[in-house]
Amino acid sequence: MLPSPKRQIVELDDVPDKPRRFVFVLLENFTLLSFAAAIDCLRLANRMSGKRLYEWVLLGESADTVKCSTGTEFKLEGGFEELSRGDTVVVCGGADVQDATTKKLLNWLRREARKGVSVAGLCTAAYSLAKAGLLDGKRATIHWENQDSFSEEFEEVILTKSVFTIDGNRLTTAGGTSSIDLFLQVIANDHGEELANAVADQQIYSSIRTDQDTQRLSVPTRIGVRHPKLSQVIQQMEAHIEETISPSILAQDVGMSTRQLERLFRRYLNRSPKRYYMELRLQKARNLLMQTDMSVINVALACGFASPSHFSKCYRAHYNTTPYRERGAHATRLSV
Known part of the structure; x- marks a missing residue:
C-alpha cells in the first residue's frame, strides 16, 4: 500500500472570517467540463491552504435535479433563492442555452444583480447574462461557436475572443478548460499567486492563460x-x-x-x-x-x-x- 503523500500547505497572511460563497446555477444541458473545472479550483484552494476559503451551493430553476451535457443528473440544493451581496453567482450554460434562459432566470439574475452581486457566465451562459442586460457596455466572451449569433443579437456588449474576461463584477468564459484560467485568476486576486499556482500544479495545468489569450487555435x-x-x-x-x-x-x-x-x-x-x-x-x-x-x-x-x-x-x-x-x-x- 502506497503511503499518503505529505501535502504542502500554502500559508496565507490574511484569511477572511467567512468563506467566499459561489452560487452555481446549473442550466439544463450545462457543459460538465466547464462546471467541474471551476468547482475543482475552489476545492483545491481550500485543500492547498488548509483553510475554508470558499464554499459553494448548486441551484437551478427546478430546485430538484438537472441534467448536464453528458446526461448525468445533478441533485440541486435549492431554487432561485435570495442571496447576500457577498455571493458570486456562476451561471453554467451549454447546448441550447437560449431555451434554458427562461423569464424566471432572467428576472432572478436582474434582481440579484441590483444588489451588487457579482455574476459570472461559463461557456454559453454569457448569453443568459446578456439577455438579462447585465453585460451592456461590458467586455465579455462566449464559446467561439456562439460568437456570430451573440454579436448579431447583443450589439451593446463588447465581445472579445479571449478565453475569459473580467469586467468589474461581471465574469465570462469561453467554455471548456477556460474555467480553470478564470478561477485561478479569481484565487490569485483573492489570496495571491502562490496559492493559484499551487492549485494549477495539483491539476497538472502547466500553461495558465490570461484574459489576453484567445480561445481558438491559430x-x-x-x-x-x-x-x-x-x-x-x-x-x-x-x-x-x-x-x-x-x-x-x-x-x-x-x-x-x-x-x-x-x-x-x-x-x-x-x-x-x-x-x-x-x-x-x-x-x-x-x-x-x-x-x-x-x-x-x-x-x-x-x-x-x-x-x-x-x-x-x-x-x-x-x-x-x-x-x-x-x-x-x-x-x-x-x-x-
Missing part, C-alpha cells in the same frame, strides 16, 4: 498548414464574412498573383480560395440559423449573399438541405 494549427501567406489570407476571409473580398485583392494584399493564390489553396487545402471562402460563409450562416431567430434573408445578408435565392442554392449544394428545412429540423430536435 489558423496554421487549425488547418494543419504553416504557411504565413495562406494564414494571412484565411484570417482576412474570417474577418470579412458580410462584406467579402475578391480573391484578386486578397492575393494582392499578401504580395502574390491571383494564380499563385489559387495554386497555394489547391496545394494545401485541395480547394479554390473561392470555395474555401464560401464554406466559411456557409458555416457562419448555419450557426446563425441554429442559434438565432434572424430571418433567412437577414442571415443571407450577414453572410455576404446578395439574394436569398442564391444563398439557398449554395446552402443546399453544401449541406444537402435548404436553410428553411435546416432550421425546421433543428426546432423539431429541440422539441423532442
Whole structure:
C-alpha cells in the first residue's frame, strides 16, 4: 500500500472570517467540463491552504435535479433563492442555452444583480447574462461557436475572443478548460499567486492563460498548414464574412498573383480560395440559423449573399438541405 503523500500547505497572511460563497446555477444541458473545472479550483484552494476559503451551493430553476451535457443528473440544493451581496453567482450554460434562459432566470439574475452581486457566465451562459442586460457596455466572451449569433443579437456588449474576461463584477468564459484560467485568476486576486499556482500544479495545468489569450487555435494549427501567406489570407476571409473580398485583392494584399493564390489553396487545402471562402460563409450562416431567430434573408445578408435565392442554392449544394428545412429540423430536435 502506497503511503499518503505529505501535502504542502500554502500559508496565507490574511484569511477572511467567512468563506467566499459561489452560487452555481446549473442550466439544463450545462457543459460538465466547464462546471467541474471551476468547482475543482475552489476545492483545491481550500485543500492547498488548509483553510475554508470558499464554499459553494448548486441551484437551478427546478430546485430538484438537472441534467448536464453528458446526461448525468445533478441533485440541486435549492431554487432561485435570495442571496447576500457577498455571493458570486456562476451561471453554467451549454447546448441550447437560449431555451434554458427562461423569464424566471432572467428576472432572478436582474434582481440579484441590483444588489451588487457579482455574476459570472461559463461557456454559453454569457448569453443568459446578456439577455438579462447585465453585460451592456461590458467586455465579455462566449464559446467561439456562439460568437456570430451573440454579436448579431447583443450589439451593446463588447465581445472579445479571449478565453475569459473580467469586467468589474461581471465574469465570462469561453467554455471548456477556460474555467480553470478564470478561477485561478479569481484565487490569485483573492489570496495571491502562490496559492493559484499551487492549485494549477495539483491539476497538472502547466500553461495558465490570461484574459489576453484567445480561445481558438491559430489558423496554421487549425488547418494543419504553416504557411504565413495562406494564414494571412484565411484570417482576412474570417474577418470579412458580410462584406467579402475578391480573391484578386486578397492575393494582392499578401504580395502574390491571383494564380499563385489559387495554386497555394489547391496545394494545401485541395480547394479554390473561392470555395474555401464560401464554406466559411456557409458555416457562419448555419450557426446563425441554429442559434438565432434572424430571418433567412437577414442571415443571407450577414453572410455576404446578395439574394436569398442564391444563398439557398449554395446552402443546399453544401449541406444537402435548404436553410428553411435546416432550421425546421433543428426546432423539431429541440422539441423532442
